[in-house]
Amino acid sequence: MDTQTTDAPAAVPPRTTPPRPVLRTVRARRRLGPGRRIRFGFLLGPLLLLTAWTLGSAAGLLDGRFLPAPWTILGTAGDLIASGRLQEHLLSSLRRAGLGLGLGIALGTVLALVSGLSRWGEAVVDGPVQIKRAIPALALMPLLILWLGIGEVMKVTTITLGVLVPIYIHTHNGLRGIDNRYAELAETLGLTHRTFVRRVVLPGALPGFLVGMRFAVTSAWLFLAVVEQINSTSGIGYMMELARTYGQTDVILVGLVIYGLLGLFSDGLVRYVQRRALAWRRTLED
Amino acid sequence: MAAHPGGLSTAAPAVRIGGLTRAYGERTVLDALDLEIAPGEFVALLGQSGSGKSTLLRALAGLDYEVAGTGSVEVPGKVSVVFQDSRLLPWGRVLDNVVLGLEGADAAARGRDALAEVGLAGRERAWPSELSGGEQQRVALARSLVRDPELLLADEPFGALDALTRIRMHALLRRLCDRHRPAVLLVTHDVDEAIVLADRVLVLDEGRVAAERTIDLESPRNSADPRFAEVRAHLLGALGVTGERDLD
Ligand SMILES: Nc1ncnc2c1ncn2[C@@H]1O[C@H](COP(=O)(O)OP(=O)(O)OP(=O)(O)O)[C@@H](O)[C@H]1O
Ligand SMILES: [Mg+2]
Numbered sequence: 011m012d013t014q015t016t017d018a019p020a021a022v023p024p025r026t027t028p029p030r031p032v033l034r035t036v037r038a039r040r041r042l043g044p045g046r047r048i049r050f051g052f053l054l055g056p057l058l059l060l061t062a063w064t065l066g067s068a069a070g071l072l073d074g075r076f077l078p079a080p081w082t083i084l085g086t087a088g089d090l091i092a093s094g095r096l097q098e099h100l101l102s103s104l105r106r107a108g109l110g111l112g113l114g115i116a117l118g119t120v121l122a123l124v125s126g127l128s129r130w131g132e133a134v135v136d137g138p139v140q141i142k143r144a145i146p147a148l149a150l151m152p153l154l155i156l157w158l159g160i161g162e163v164m165k166v167t168t169i170t171l172g173v174l175v176p177i178y179i180h181t182h183n184g185l186r187g188i189d190n191r192y193a194e195l196a197e198t199l200g201l202t203h204r205t206f207v208r209r210v211v212l213p214g215a216l217p218g219f220l221v222g223m224r225f226a227v228t229s230a231w232l233f234l235a236v237v238e239q240i241n242s243t244s245g246i247g248y249m250m251e252l253a254r255t256y257g258q259t260d261v262i263l264v265g266l267v268i269y270g271l272l273g274l275f276s277d278g279l280v281r282y283v284q285r286r287a288l289a290w291r292r293t294l295e296d
Numbered sequence: 297m298a299a300h301p302g303g304l305s306t307a308a309p310a311v312r313i314g315g316l317t318r319a320y321g322e323r324t325v326l327d328a329l330d331l332e333i334a335p336g337e338f339v340a341l342l343g344q345s346g347s348g349k350s351t352l353l354r355a356l357a358g359l360d361y362e363v364a365g366t367g368s369v370e371v372p373g374k375v376s377v378v379f380q381d382s383r384l385l386p387w388g389r390v391l392d393n394v395v396l397g398l399e400g401a402d403a404a405a406r407g408r409d410a411l412a413e414v415g416l417a418g419r420e421r422a423w424p425s426e427l428s429g430g431e432q433q434r435v436a437l438a439r440s441l442v443r444d445p446e447l448l449l450a451d452e453p454f455g456a457l458d459a460l461t462r463i464r465m466h467a468l469l470r471r472l473c474d475r476h477r478p479a480v481l482l483v484t485h486d487v488d489e490a491i492v493l494a495d496r497v498l499v500l501d502e503g504r505v506a507a508e509r510t511i512d513l514e515s516p517r518n519s520a521d522p523r524f525a526e527v528r529a530h531l532l533g534a535l536g537v538t539g540e541r542d543l544d
Binding site: 191192194195196197198199200201202205209210213214216288289290291 | 357358359375376377379381383385386387388396397423424425439443
């Protein structure tokens, strides 16, 4: 009613053209999701860091004794490769990490299945794993060294135990998170237990398992670095530990770069697998 | 029991429920319920919300392991269930969902045929998340029918669909049932849907069958037909809704 008062009949305004409706051109809305993936986008951040480092060294802002220039590192890496030492250490590290990772994944998955598929299994398995999880992995090392010595067995065991926990936790979570309605469906379709596990349980737990994989890979490198500094005679960690006693900052940095690259590329690999295996899921990731 | 189409009344029933009682705690939901369904008969089940329709259906599907109760339930060997949600496995492609758990070399071929029957030929490789709600429900129908059920149980299968899609689905379901001739028990809220589809409509109230009506209108059934309106008024009355108010 109030809006009409301006149109009061007493003062008759000269009628011009009727008011035109206000139109606006529709533009595509701003997306609130993060939008499309950038190809190789994950490399951008590391490249920026590298650039800053290079510029800082070239400008003499960085003391070469504490942080050698990138080209010094490259030179040292070249020397280490020429003498064959780098490959030898790398291979030795990869073998340890690979073995520990493989065993940890297998054990963690089996334990998660046992505890995820039966209440009895859960009663038996879940407690010990949660206890293991509550103890910092490094606090376990003195005991492991006493039991297993300081050889390869202790090293691989430590990595295995570190990998097992995230695999177990996330796979178990994935299993328990499967919607009960699918179990109901499986019952009405008369699926055998085997088919149920293969077609419903395992694919349903796969997203959880793959999240566990990302943590597991990180854990593997973490524990590798730790065990290799305990009385090793080979491995990247040993190479760095040795370099510390001789004050070779550049060799230490070569080791760090290698750890970094290993971590980055293994995580990229898991993420690639994740995207391929979970094509049915449309999430913010894409 | 009422006379069933096709002179099936003399055959042994496909479903026989005797004195079925189900209770959740103190609350008796089904109270000594008796019901028979003939082979190939299409029965629709109406009832107010909370009257125990789903409870009855779950008892027939064998999904009520944790519910206290007595009574006998006899169903055929091959029972299929269509849920209100299509309940497709999101990680399986459409065809894999249809043939889930089927054995034999011809499973895939049968799955394709079933998909073609519901009008989804060519969508075998799609993910369920790529289908519309109606299409997902059609996949669920194909998944049920590919198993050649002798009894089809459906709990508000079209409840989540829009009115237009619903009408299409009615025609489709009717056609499929005429071809495969399973006995059907369809739970629905929609009185018109029950009259359009069923040979017989039951109204569940206080844990018993409070009303029963054989629908002998010839198809296609038209809701403008005065006899249709009379059946509707009868059923609405049994549901406790007075005729004056015009209803949902
Ligand atoms: N798991 C349960 N635990 C306790 N009570 C339940 C359970 N399931 C159902 N009930 C109760 O049993 C009664 C009947 O439920 P039911 O699901 O069979 O109703 P319905 O007729 O299918 O209703 P609607 O039309 O709303 O789906 C309801 O009062 C409900 O609260
Ligand atoms: Mg219900």
